[in-house]
Amino acid sequence: MLQVNDLRCARGGVPVLERVSFALNPGEALILRGPNGVGKTTLLRTMAGLQPPLSGTVDYPEGSDAYASHADGIKSALTVTENLTFWAQIHDRSVPETAYAAFDLHDLRDRLAGTLSAGQKRRLGLARLAVIGRSVLFLDEPTVSLDNFSVRMFADWMRDAHLGQGGCAVIATHIDLGLDVPALDLTPYIAAADADGGADAAFL
Template sequence: MSLRVEGLSIARGGVPVLEGLSFAVEPGQALILRGPNGAGKTTLLRVLAGLAPPLSGRIDATPESAAYASHADGIKATLSVTENLRFWADLYGRSFGAEVLDDFDLRALRDRPAGTLSAGQSRRLGLARLGVIGRPVLLLDEPTVSLDAASVARFAAWLRERHLGQGGLAVIATHVPLGLDAPELDLGRFRASPRSTQGSDAAFL
Protein backbone atom coordinates (compact mmCIF):
# COMPACT_ATOMS: atom_id res chain seq x y z
CA MET A 1 0.00 0.00 0.00
CA SER A 2 1.59 3.26 -1.07
CA LEU A 3 0.15 6.74 -1.46
CA ARG A 4 0.77 8.59 -4.73
CA VAL A 5 -0.49 12.03 -5.58
CA GLU A 6 -0.15 13.54 -9.03
CA GLY A 7 -0.92 17.07 -10.23
CA LEU A 8 -3.28 17.64 -7.35
CA SER A 9 -5.13 20.95 -7.03
CA ILE A 10 -7.34 21.60 -4.05
CA ALA A 11 -9.64 24.38 -2.92
CA ARG A 12 -10.85 25.69 0.40
CA GLY A 13 -14.26 27.37 0.33
CA GLY A 14 -14.19 27.41 -3.48
CA VAL A 15 -10.80 29.16 -3.62
CA PRO A 16 -7.79 27.22 -4.94
CA VAL A 17 -5.09 26.93 -2.26
CA LEU A 18 -2.67 24.38 -3.72
CA GLU A 19 -1.88 23.60 -7.33
CA GLY A 20 0.26 21.03 -9.12
CA LEU A 21 1.07 19.06 -6.01
CA SER A 22 2.77 15.68 -6.58
CA PHE A 23 4.39 13.36 -4.07
CA ALA A 24 4.62 9.72 -3.17
CA VAL A 25 4.84 8.00 0.21
CA GLU A 26 5.97 4.39 0.31
CA PRO A 27 5.09 1.80 2.97
CA GLY A 28 7.02 2.41 6.15
CA GLN A 29 7.56 6.04 5.25
CA ALA A 30 6.18 9.22 6.72
CA LEU A 31 5.83 12.63 5.10
CA ILE A 32 5.87 15.81 7.14
CA LEU A 33 3.83 18.71 5.74
CA ARG A 34 5.30 22.15 6.32
CA GLY A 35 3.90 25.56 5.64
CA PRO A 36 2.58 28.61 7.47
CA ASN A 37 -0.99 28.82 8.74
CA GLY A 38 -3.41 28.85 5.85
CA ALA A 39 -1.01 27.05 3.52
CA GLY A 40 -3.57 24.29 3.02
CA LYS A 41 -2.24 21.53 5.30
CA THR A 42 -5.61 20.69 6.81
CA THR A 43 -7.38 21.01 3.47
CA LEU A 44 -4.88 18.65 1.86
CA LEU A 45 -5.35 16.05 4.59
CA ARG A 46 -9.15 16.30 4.25
CA VAL A 47 -8.89 15.80 0.49
CA LEU A 48 -6.59 12.80 0.95
CA ALA A 49 -9.10 11.37 3.42
CA GLY A 50 -11.84 11.64 0.80
CA LEU A 51 -13.86 14.18 2.80
CA ALA A 52 -13.55 16.87 0.15
CA PRO A 53 -13.10 16.37 -3.60
CA PRO A 54 -9.93 17.68 -5.29
CA LEU A 55 -10.28 20.28 -8.06
CA SER A 56 -8.11 18.18 -10.33
CA GLY A 57 -5.32 15.64 -10.21
CA ARG A 58 -5.05 12.05 -9.06
CA ILE A 59 -4.83 10.38 -5.69
CA ASP A 60 -3.66 6.78 -5.93
CA ALA A 61 -5.02 5.26 -2.75
CA THR A 62 -8.48 4.20 -1.81
CA PRO A 63 -10.05 6.44 0.82
CA GLU A 64 -11.03 3.22 2.61
CA SER A 65 -7.40 2.66 3.52
CA ALA A 66 -6.98 6.03 5.22
CA ALA A 67 -7.59 7.18 8.76
CA TYR A 68 -8.00 10.87 9.38
CA ALA A 69 -7.28 12.59 12.68
CA SER A 70 -8.09 16.25 13.12
CA HIS A 71 -7.77 18.67 16.02
CA ALA A 72 -11.05 17.32 17.41
CA ASP A 73 -11.08 13.72 18.53
CA GLY A 74 -14.79 12.97 18.56
CA ILE A 75 -14.62 11.73 22.13
CA LYS A 76 -17.91 11.19 23.94
CA ALA A 77 -17.73 12.58 27.45
CA THR A 78 -20.22 10.17 29.00
CA LEU A 79 -18.57 7.03 27.64
CA SER A 80 -15.58 5.52 29.38
CA VAL A 81 -12.17 5.37 27.74
CA THR A 82 -12.65 1.71 26.84
CA GLU A 83 -16.17 2.30 25.53
CA ASN A 84 -14.96 5.11 23.30
CA LEU A 85 -12.23 2.93 21.82
CA ARG A 86 -14.47 -0.11 21.51
CA PHE A 87 -16.96 1.95 19.49
CA TRP A 88 -14.30 2.89 16.95
CA ALA A 89 -13.11 -0.71 16.75
CA ASP A 90 -16.67 -1.94 16.12
CA LEU A 91 -17.37 0.79 13.57
CA TYR A 92 -14.26 -0.12 11.61
CA GLY A 93 -14.96 -3.84 11.95
CA ARG A 94 -11.86 -4.52 14.07
CA SER A 95 -11.41 -6.36 17.31
CA PHE A 96 -10.38 -4.23 20.24
CA GLY A 97 -7.08 -5.33 21.73
CA ALA A 98 -6.08 -4.07 25.17
CA GLU A 99 -2.44 -3.57 24.16
CA VAL A 100 -3.47 -0.22 22.67
CA LEU A 101 -4.12 0.98 26.22
CA ASP A 102 -0.45 0.36 27.02
CA ASP A 103 0.81 1.97 23.82
CA PHE A 104 -0.90 5.21 24.71
CA ASP A 105 -0.51 4.94 28.49
CA LEU A 106 -4.26 4.73 29.09
CA ARG A 107 -4.47 1.55 31.16
CA ALA A 108 -4.91 3.40 34.45
CA LEU A 109 -7.64 5.52 32.90
CA ARG A 110 -9.49 2.73 31.13
CA ASP A 111 -12.75 2.94 33.11
CA ARG A 112 -12.81 6.70 33.61
CA PRO A 113 -15.58 8.61 31.79
CA ALA A 114 -13.81 10.43 28.97
CA GLY A 115 -15.33 13.72 30.13
CA THR A 116 -13.11 13.67 33.25
CA LEU A 117 -9.85 13.43 31.30
CA SER A 118 -7.45 16.33 30.98
CA ALA A 119 -6.76 17.86 27.56
CA GLY A 120 -3.58 15.85 27.12
CA GLN A 121 -5.23 12.62 28.27
CA SER A 122 -8.12 13.20 25.82
CA ARG A 123 -5.60 13.73 23.08
CA ARG A 124 -3.96 10.42 23.93
CA LEU A 125 -7.36 8.76 23.78
CA GLY A 126 -7.97 10.42 20.40
CA LEU A 127 -4.66 9.11 19.08
CA ALA A 128 -5.30 5.66 20.53
CA ARG A 129 -8.22 5.48 18.08
CA LEU A 130 -5.60 5.25 15.32
CA GLY A 131 -4.14 2.19 16.99
CA VAL A 132 -7.55 0.59 17.26
CA ILE A 133 -8.85 1.02 13.72
CA GLY A 134 -5.72 -0.32 12.03
CA ARG A 135 -5.70 1.65 8.81
CA PRO A 136 -2.48 1.57 6.75
CA VAL A 137 -2.56 5.27 5.78
CA LEU A 138 -2.60 7.81 8.61
CA LEU A 139 -3.47 11.43 7.85
CA LEU A 140 -2.61 13.38 10.98
CA ASP A 141 -3.37 17.03 11.56
CA GLU A 142 -1.22 18.44 14.40
CA PRO A 143 -1.33 15.18 16.40
CA THR A 144 0.81 16.50 19.25
CA VAL A 145 -1.33 19.45 20.29
CA SER A 146 -1.67 19.57 24.11
CA LEU A 147 0.67 16.58 24.62
CA ASP A 148 3.58 16.87 27.06
CA ALA A 149 7.12 15.92 26.00
CA ALA A 150 6.88 12.37 27.36
CA SER A 151 3.61 11.75 25.55
CA VAL A 152 5.01 13.16 22.31
CA ALA A 153 7.94 10.75 22.58
CA ARG A 154 5.58 7.88 23.38
CA PHE A 155 3.39 8.71 20.36
CA ALA A 156 6.44 9.03 18.10
CA ALA A 157 7.62 5.64 19.30
CA TRP A 158 4.24 4.07 18.59
CA LEU A 159 4.22 5.66 15.15
CA ARG A 160 7.70 4.38 14.37
CA GLU A 161 7.39 0.87 15.71
CA ARG A 162 3.75 -0.12 15.64
CA HIS A 163 2.69 1.72 12.49
CA LEU A 164 5.55 2.54 10.11
CA GLY A 165 7.43 -0.53 11.24
CA GLN A 166 4.49 -2.70 10.24
CA GLY A 167 4.40 -1.29 6.71
CA GLY A 168 1.99 1.56 7.37
CA LEU A 169 2.55 5.07 6.11
CA ALA A 170 1.66 8.53 7.38
CA VAL A 171 1.22 12.09 6.20
CA ILE A 172 1.62 14.45 9.14
CA ALA A 173 1.08 18.16 9.48
CA THR A 174 3.05 19.19 12.53
CA HIS A 175 5.22 21.95 13.93
CA VAL A 176 6.68 19.74 16.64
CA PRO A 177 9.65 17.54 15.70
CA LEU A 178 8.60 13.93 16.20
CA GLY A 179 12.09 12.56 15.76
CA LEU A 180 11.04 10.61 12.70
CA ASP A 181 13.40 10.05 9.83
CA ALA A 182 10.97 11.52 7.35
CA PRO A 183 11.17 13.86 4.36
CA GLU A 184 9.46 17.22 4.60
CA LEU A 185 7.21 18.77 2.02
CA ASP A 186 6.94 22.56 1.96
CA LEU A 187 3.45 23.39 0.74
CA GLY A 188 4.44 27.02 0.17
CA ARG A 189 5.99 25.97 -3.13
CA PHE A 190 2.62 24.79 -4.44
CA ARG A 191 0.58 27.82 -3.49
CA ALA A 192 -2.13 28.39 -6.09
CA SER A 193 -1.70 31.43 -8.28
CA PRO A 194 -4.22 34.26 -7.70
CA ARG A 195 -4.93 34.00 -11.43
CA SER A 196 -5.88 30.35 -11.14
CA THR A 197 -8.65 29.29 -13.50
CA GLN A 198 -9.93 26.63 -11.14
CA GLY A 199 -12.36 26.83 -8.26
CA SER A 200 -15.97 27.90 -8.14
CA ASP A 201 -15.13 31.61 -8.37
CA ALA A 202 -13.38 31.19 -11.70
CA ALA A 203 -16.61 31.09 -13.71
CA PHE A 204 -17.41 34.60 -12.50
CA LEU A 205 -14.07 36.25 -13.21
Protein backbone atom coordinates (compact mmCIF):
# COMPACT_ATOMS: atom_id res chain seq x y z
CA MET A 1 0.00 0.00 0.00
CA LEU A 2 2.88 2.31 0.80
CA GLN A 3 6.11 1.74 -1.04
CA VAL A 4 9.20 3.87 -0.37
CA ASN A 5 12.12 3.27 -2.68
CA ASP A 6 15.67 4.51 -2.15
CA LEU A 7 14.42 7.85 -0.90
CA ARG A 8 16.79 10.74 -0.31
CA CYS A 9 15.41 13.88 1.22
CA ALA A 10 16.72 17.27 2.22
CA ARG A 11 16.00 19.87 4.85
CA GLY A 12 16.78 23.46 3.89
CA GLY A 13 18.55 22.25 0.76
CA VAL A 14 20.88 19.94 2.72
CA PRO A 15 20.52 16.16 2.31
CA VAL A 16 19.65 14.62 5.67
CA LEU A 17 18.56 11.06 4.89
CA GLU A 18 19.38 8.71 2.07
CA ARG A 19 18.72 5.12 0.92
CA VAL A 20 15.45 4.94 2.88
CA SER A 21 13.37 2.03 1.58
CA PHE A 22 10.45 0.17 3.10
CA ALA A 23 7.02 -1.10 2.20
CA LEU A 24 3.81 -1.36 4.19
CA ASN A 25 0.85 -3.57 3.45
CA PRO A 26 -2.69 -2.68 4.49
CA GLY A 27 -2.97 -3.03 8.26
CA GLU A 28 0.73 -2.48 8.86
CA ALA A 29 2.40 0.43 10.58
CA LEU A 30 5.96 1.59 11.06
CA ILE A 31 7.43 3.55 13.94
CA LEU A 32 10.24 5.96 13.04
CA ARG A 33 12.87 6.39 15.68
CA GLY A 34 16.08 8.35 15.95
CA PRO A 35 17.56 11.26 17.86
CA ASN A 36 16.26 14.81 17.44
CA GLY A 37 17.24 16.34 14.12
CA VAL A 38 17.81 13.03 12.40
CA GLY A 39 15.20 13.91 9.79
CA LYS A 40 11.98 12.22 10.94
CA THR A 41 9.86 15.27 10.16
CA THR A 42 11.62 15.79 6.84
CA LEU A 43 11.01 12.19 5.86
CA LEU A 44 7.32 12.38 6.81
CA ARG A 45 6.82 15.66 4.94
CA THR A 46 8.57 14.27 1.89
CA MET A 47 6.41 11.14 1.91
CA ALA A 48 3.28 13.29 2.33
CA GLY A 49 4.27 15.22 -0.79
CA LEU A 50 4.79 18.54 0.97
CA GLN A 51 8.35 18.71 -0.30
CA PRO A 52 9.96 16.99 -3.26
CA PRO A 53 12.47 14.17 -2.63
CA LEU A 54 16.00 14.65 -3.97
CA SER A 55 15.73 11.21 -5.48
CA GLY A 56 13.80 8.01 -5.03
CA THR A 57 10.07 7.39 -5.07
CA VAL A 58 7.12 7.23 -2.71
CA ASP A 59 4.07 5.33 -3.94
CA TYR A 60 0.62 5.09 -2.45
CA PRO A 61 -2.85 5.30 -3.97
CA GLU A 62 -3.46 8.87 -5.09
CA GLY A 63 -5.40 10.92 -2.54
CA SER A 64 -5.17 8.38 0.27
CA ASP A 65 -2.58 10.18 2.36
CA ALA A 66 -2.86 12.47 5.35
CA TYR A 67 -0.21 14.30 7.28
CA ALA A 68 -0.37 15.44 10.88
CA SER A 69 2.23 17.24 12.91
CA HIS A 70 2.36 18.77 16.38
CA ALA A 71 0.51 21.79 14.96
CA ASP A 72 -2.88 20.26 14.35
CA GLY A 73 -4.76 22.99 12.51
CA ILE A 74 -7.22 23.52 15.32
CA LYS A 75 -9.01 26.87 15.30
CA SER A 76 -9.44 28.11 18.85
CA ALA A 77 -12.44 30.27 17.92
CA LEU A 78 -14.41 27.23 16.69
CA THR A 79 -16.00 24.53 18.83
CA VAL A 80 -14.79 20.96 18.81
CA THR A 81 -17.66 19.92 16.58
CA GLU A 82 -17.12 22.81 14.20
CA ASN A 83 -13.43 21.99 13.89
CA LEU A 84 -14.12 18.34 13.08
CA THR A 85 -17.02 19.15 10.76
CA PHE A 86 -14.80 21.51 8.78
CA TRP A 87 -12.16 18.88 8.13
CA ALA A 88 -14.83 16.34 7.31
CA GLN A 89 -16.41 18.68 4.75
CA ILE A 90 -13.05 19.44 3.19
CA HIS A 91 -12.72 15.71 2.62
CA ASP A 92 -16.32 15.33 1.48
CA ARG A 93 -17.39 13.30 4.48
CA SER A 94 -19.47 13.61 7.59
CA VAL A 95 -18.25 13.25 11.17
CA PRO A 96 -18.77 9.68 12.44
CA GLU A 97 -19.96 9.36 16.05
CA THR A 98 -17.11 6.93 16.64
CA ALA A 99 -14.60 9.75 16.23
CA TYR A 100 -15.93 11.42 19.39
CA ALA A 101 -16.01 8.16 21.26
CA ALA A 102 -12.53 7.01 20.24
CA PHE A 103 -10.90 10.16 21.58
CA ASP A 104 -13.26 10.80 24.49
CA LEU A 105 -14.52 14.11 23.10
CA HIS A 106 -18.22 13.60 23.81
CA ASP A 107 -18.36 15.97 26.75
CA LEU A 108 -16.31 18.58 24.95
CA ARG A 109 -18.33 18.80 21.74
CA ASP A 110 -19.60 22.33 22.20
CA ARG A 111 -16.56 23.76 23.93
CA LEU A 112 -14.49 26.30 22.02
CA ALA A 113 -11.21 24.67 21.07
CA GLY A 114 -9.39 27.64 22.57
CA THR A 115 -10.64 26.65 26.05
CA LEU A 116 -9.33 23.09 25.83
CA SER A 117 -6.21 21.95 27.63
CA ALA A 118 -3.14 21.04 25.59
CA GLY A 119 -3.90 17.33 25.87
CA GLN A 120 -7.56 17.77 24.94
CA LYS A 121 -6.52 19.83 21.92
CA ARG A 122 -4.14 17.09 20.91
CA ARG A 123 -6.98 14.56 21.11
CA LEU A 124 -9.07 16.81 18.93
CA GLY A 125 -6.20 16.99 16.45
CA LEU A 126 -6.00 13.19 16.40
CA ALA A 127 -9.76 12.87 16.04
CA ARG A 128 -9.34 14.75 12.77
CA LEU A 129 -7.56 11.65 11.46
CA ALA A 130 -10.61 9.55 12.28
CA VAL A 131 -12.81 12.00 10.44
CA ILE A 132 -11.03 12.49 7.13
CA GLY A 133 -11.01 8.81 6.22
CA ARG A 134 -7.53 8.69 4.76
CA SER A 135 -5.82 5.32 4.80
CA VAL A 136 -2.10 6.22 4.61
CA LEU A 137 -1.19 8.33 7.63
CA PHE A 138 2.06 10.18 8.22
CA LEU A 139 2.10 11.19 11.87
CA ASP A 140 4.74 13.37 13.45
CA GLU A 141 4.89 12.99 17.25
CA PRO A 142 1.15 12.35 17.60
CA THR A 143 1.29 11.82 21.35
CA VAL A 144 2.96 15.06 22.45
CA SER A 145 1.26 16.36 25.63
CA LEU A 146 -1.01 13.30 25.95
CA ASP A 147 -1.27 11.49 29.29
CA ASN A 148 -0.83 7.72 29.48
CA PHE A 149 -4.54 7.11 29.35
CA SER A 150 -4.90 9.17 26.18
CA VAL A 151 -1.89 7.51 24.61
CA ARG A 152 -3.61 4.15 25.09
CA MET A 153 -6.76 5.65 23.63
CA PHE A 154 -4.82 6.67 20.55
CA ALA A 155 -3.09 3.30 20.31
CA ASP A 156 -6.44 1.51 20.56
CA TRP A 157 -7.90 3.66 17.80
CA MET A 158 -4.84 3.10 15.66
CA ARG A 159 -4.91 -0.68 16.14
CA ASP A 160 -8.65 -1.33 15.97
CA ALA A 161 -10.15 1.40 13.83
CA HIS A 162 -7.33 2.33 11.51
CA LEU A 163 -4.98 -0.60 10.98
CA GLY A 164 -7.82 -3.02 11.63
CA GLN A 165 -9.73 -1.49 8.74
CA GLY A 166 -6.82 -1.93 6.35
CA GLY A 167 -5.13 1.42 6.76
CA CYS A 168 -1.43 1.92 7.29
CA ALA A 169 0.64 4.50 9.12
CA VAL A 170 4.14 5.81 9.55
CA ILE A 171 4.57 7.31 13.02
CA ALA A 172 7.51 9.27 14.34
CA THR A 173 7.55 9.03 18.12
CA HIS A 174 9.86 8.71 21.11
CA ILE A 175 7.55 6.88 23.45
CA ASP A 176 6.24 3.34 23.50
CA LEU A 177 2.76 3.43 22.02
CA GLY A 178 1.98 -0.12 23.03
CA LEU A 179 1.40 -1.06 19.41
CA ASP A 180 2.83 -4.31 18.15
CA VAL A 181 4.50 -2.83 15.08
CA PRO A 182 8.10 -2.76 13.82
CA ALA A 183 10.32 0.26 14.42
CA LEU A 184 12.81 1.75 12.02
CA ASP A 185 15.80 3.55 13.49
CA LEU A 186 16.81 6.26 11.04
CA THR A 187 20.35 6.71 12.38
CA PRO A 188 21.96 4.39 9.79
CA TYR A 189 20.31 6.36 7.00
CA ILE A 190 21.80 9.74 7.86
CA ALA A 191 23.17 11.20 4.64
CA ALA A 192 26.92 11.43 4.36
CA ALA A 193 28.33 14.94 4.80
CA ASP A 194 29.34 14.96 1.14
CA ALA A 195 26.11 13.44 -0.17
CA ASP A 196 25.20 15.06 -3.45
CA GLY A 197 21.84 16.30 -4.65
CA GLY A 198 21.47 19.20 -2.23
CA ALA A 199 20.56 22.70 -3.36
CA ASP A 200 24.18 23.75 -2.90
CA ALA A 201 25.63 20.88 -4.93
CA ALA A 202 26.24 23.01 -8.01
CA PHE A 203 28.38 25.40 -5.97
CA LEU A 204 30.72 22.90 -4.30
